[in-house]
Amino acid sequence: MKIVRVTAMWCMSCLAMKKVWKQVFAEYSDIEIIDYDFDMDTQAIEQYNIGKILPELIVFKDNIEVKRIVGEKSKTNLFQILEELHETN
């Protein structure tokens, strides 16, 4: 599973989510995270058609987009989403 994570240096929510991401993704060794900055990597993220709210996480399985996780999520909520994605293997 691959996750494209788009954040911004000035985005408070992105900073607030750092701790949650660290704790959650530590539980999943099979997830590859690719980070982009909304302002610095404009060309690279053009293909992903990022919305109006940051942070935005785009989940790919076998290079097919299966889910978008937008904005701040609680740890339990994020765990739940990832569990569901793993179950629909």
Add this chain to the structure above:
Amino acid sequence: MKRIRNIVWILILGLLISPFFQTVHAEETIDIHFFHSQYCLHCKDMDTFFQSLEEEYDNINIIYYEISDQDNADLLEAVALTFNQKAEVPFVAIGGLSFVGYNTQTTYDIQATIDRYTANHYRTDIVNKVINGETVSIGDFDTLERSVVVLPLIGEVELESLSLLLSAVVLGLVDGFNPCAMWVLIFLITMLINYNDRKRMWIIGFTFLFTSALLYFLIMVSWLQLAVSLTAVLWIRYLIGAFALGFGGYHIYQYFKNRKQDVGCEVTDQTRRQKIIEQIKNIVKKQSLWLALVGVVVLAITVNLIELACSAGLPLLFTQILAYNNLGMGTYLMYIGIYVFFFLIDDLAIFIIAMITMKVTGVSNKYSKWSSVIGGIIMLLIGFLLIFFPNIIMFNF
């Protein structure tokens, strides 16, 4: 016919001069019933206080009741019972009010009561009614109106200034939590941290915050000048009230419209944001600290002027509240200073924590959503008060 005309003339004349009678009536003597005992220390304090009052007021008459005299003791019992108080000394009764015990607050309350009775016609004297055996009705009792509150450590605080202080703190805090210009500070801090030069970071960061505060202060002072000059214009008050209702309503509408929307950073106005980001990068890269400081002052001014529209509601309304309270310029500036300090306090906290930990701590954007709806509710309230109950805005309730 002539007689009717004379009667009408007398009536009109009576109406014209009656207000004068009222002021004459107000000058009548106010009886202060003071039950005391020679063994009671606090009674001596109260006595000293009354002596100072007698120098200040010429319309008070202090009646002493030494309770070692049985009649006075019986009277105290009856009066205390009437006021539903304990029969303890010092016991003071003025008109429809009683004061048991002695402390600084009591002295302020007694003085406020004397002032009130002098200004707005003296109430029924319950002690006299008890002495004369008349029945005391519920309407004879009065409610204490405190104009000064004695707070531990802080000491005496005028209720009016306490309310203004509270408004400055609350409105400043709520106003400060809106995310409008916060993103610039976060980006600036993040860039500063990358350069790893602490002294430079502190200087540039504080310059940005100080300039933002100074600009906000100057804008609010200019709004205040305008507001002070327009307080007498009735339709201006209604207009500002309507603006507050509209702006507050918009904030609340936005909250409920976006309630389902994910909590996060809204990406708007890409070009302007890119321009500011470039501006910050140039500032941080500058070799000369002085050039960097000039850059950050310009940045702070441009950003705060642009973002002003986003958060203009609360500061504008606060200057209205100040203007209606008719204070001295020094006091105005103090309250605006307090407002701006609390407006900036969250930015200061984020900056100082980042400088100490060398890491920007993220605060969830849900708080700024709440602050926006709380700000909206406050604006609705102020708008409503401005239009319907302006005296409450003047804190003389």
